[in-house]
Amino acid sequence: MAVLTYVVAVGGLAAVFWHWVRGKSWDDSLSFALTVTMSAVGGQWMAARVPRKTGRGDG
Numbered sequence: 001m002a003v004l005t006y007v008v009a010v011g012g013l014a015a016v017f018w019h020w021v022r023g024k025s026w027d028d029s030l031s032f033a034l035t036v037t038m039s040a041v042g043g044q045w046m047a048a049r050v051p052r053k054t055g056r057g058d059g
Contacts, residue, residue, distance in 0.1 A: 006040075007037055011034070011036065011037040012033070015029040015030055015032065015033035018033065
């Protein structure tokens with residue numbers, strides 16, 4: 001549920017920004033929103049799976 005809320009918020013804000021601020025069509029705005037949302041979700045997914053090495057003084 002949280003992921004769906006995040007996706008709708010990011011995509012919706014991106015589409016509205018692209019349409020109103022940039023003056024693009026809704027088709028362009030939805031394509032931009034899809035690109036931004038996939039990048040944001042994909043980046044978080046990849047960051048969660050990157051192994052992190054701990055150093056000598058790390059917790």
